[in-house]
Amino acid sequence: MRRILLGAAMAAMLAAGGVAPAFAQGNPFQPLVYVNDSVVTRYELDQRMRFLQILRAPDGDRASAEQALIDDRLRLFAARQMGIAASDAQIDAGLAEFAGRANMDVEEFTRALAQAGVEQQTFRDFIAAGVVWRELVRQRLVPQVQVSDAELDQEMQRVIETPRITHVALSELIIPAPPGQEAQAMRLAESLVQSVRSEADFAAAARQHSATPSAENGGRLPWAPLENLPPSLRPIILSMQNGQISQPLTVEGAVVLFYLRDSRGTLRPGAKEQVLDYVRFRLASTAEANRIAALSDTCADLFVHARNLPPEQIQRQTLSQGQIPTAEAIRLAVLDDNESTIVSQGGSAEILMLCKRQSALLAGNAQEAPVPVTAEGEEGAAPDPDALPDREQMRGQIFSRKVGQAADNYLAELRANAIIRRP
Incomplete structure (x- = not known):
């Protein structure tokens, strides 16, 4: 999706013949922030704003661009403190990777930037800062991040408890973009993304701008099975929350543009079933049972x-719950992990302690089924949609998220400890 939007943004920029100046001209080397x-100079801020405008970045305003340069x-300051610098080879690789998102090579991308008044050095500085930051994160933060089995189980449980979307209620807004008017259509779409806050807003915009019969009904489409949507559209819709507008x-x-009014889903088969790990400890008296339970x-x-x-x-x-005698199951139902209850039995007593309660799917260590492959190497039947994600893939996702959070926290710490002043 990001690649599509970046390519579209570059195409729109070229069609428009550049971007408007970021702000009034002044001394380009005037210091703005120490x-x-x-x-950070006025010229650098002007360049960064132009660069972000070309990318159609949502944070392309002056304040956001200035903050990005400060960050x-x-x-770079933190990297120098650790002796980290970006080599020419690393920067060149970063330039190629970023340009590739727009389906261009570095020369084509740089030429497109130049047509909008953005120098190659601005692009290079942007990439260099990212390169050294990634290396700093790798050296300083990654070794500190771990994903415990408990965290993994919790994330897997969240997946189990989240319904799989089967039907969606969408509204559509189709903005015509005939040859030569692509940039104008994209600008209108982007302004709507920023301004639409509700279904009523989207409906009003659809009636005014959409070029399909659904415009008369505010762009509303009937409920549809998710599988009826084009395969390329499904991940975009699945990434949206109810009441959210899509990116152009x-x-x-x-x-x-799409607006997700509502969605329906079902749980995986067996998602509500539980497996209980518990201890039954019979003792001679209630007093003895209470004493041991307290310890x-x-x-x-x-x-x-x-x-x-x-x-x-x-x-x-x-x-499983169905295998546990009813009397015990009732008492275990109200216990949390490692919590116990005492059951009096005439002169004797019994301690019931719940060790762990978990989904039957999680207890079964369900894994994502591999895609069957035929002898000729072609894919066979699709993987089971009810299967759980692979645990190690899930661990990697959690790890990446935690590293990102650690990087954000460290940048906030650098910001808090820095000497930042204006002339």
């Missing part, structure tokens, strides 16, 4: 107190 031992100075999507001769914080603690007792007095079982 950041520790470096300075780049902080990234370019198609031949038009720019398209035991985990199921393992109970076995310490059962030392030298006949093994039949203490049992640990892992059963």
Whole structure:
């Protein structure tokens, strides 16, 4: 999706013949902000704003562009403190990767920037700051980040409890973009993304700007199975929340916006079933049971107190809810992990402690089914949509998210400790 939008933005920029000046001309080398031992000039801010406008970035206003330059100075400052510098080869690779998002090589991308008044050095400085920051994060932050099995189980449980979307209620807004008017259509779409705050806003915009019969009905489309949508559109819709407008999507001769009014879904089969790991410990008296329960914080603690007792007095079982006797199941239903209850049985008593409660799917360690491959190497049947994601892939996603959060926190710390002043 990002590649599509970047390519569309570059095409729109070329069609428009450049971008408007960022702000009134002045002394280009006038210092605007001092950041520790470096300075941000008026010229650099002008260049960064033009660059962000070309990319159709939502943070292309003056304040956001200035903050981005300040943050780049902080990234470079922290990298120098650690002896990290970007090599020419690393920067060149970064330039090629970024230009490739717009389906261009570096020369084509640089030429397109020049047509809009953005110098190659501005592009190079932008990439260099990103290169050294990634290396700093790799050296300083990545070794500190770990994903525990408990975190992984929690994320897997969230996946299990999240309904799989099967039907969606969409509204559409199709803006005509005939040859030569692509940039104008994109600008209108982007302004609508910024201004639409509700279904009523979208409906009003559709009635005014959309070129399809649904415009009369505010762009409303009937409920539709997700599988009926084009495969390329499904991930875009699945990434949206109810009540959210999509980013502009370019198609031949038009720019398209969608509004997700509502969605319906179903849980995976077996998602509500639970497996309980619990201990039953029989003792001679209620007083003794209360004493041991008060001293035991985990199921393992109970076995310490059962030392030298006949093994039949203490049992640990892992059963599905349907396999547990009703009386025990009722008492276990109100317990959290490592919580216990005492069951009096005439003169004797029993400790029931819940060790762990988890989804039957998670307990079964369900994995994403591999795509079957035929002898000729062609894909066979599609993977089971009810299967859970691969645990290690999920661990990698959590790890990447935590690294991103750690990087944001470290940048905020650098910002708080920096000497930032204006002349």
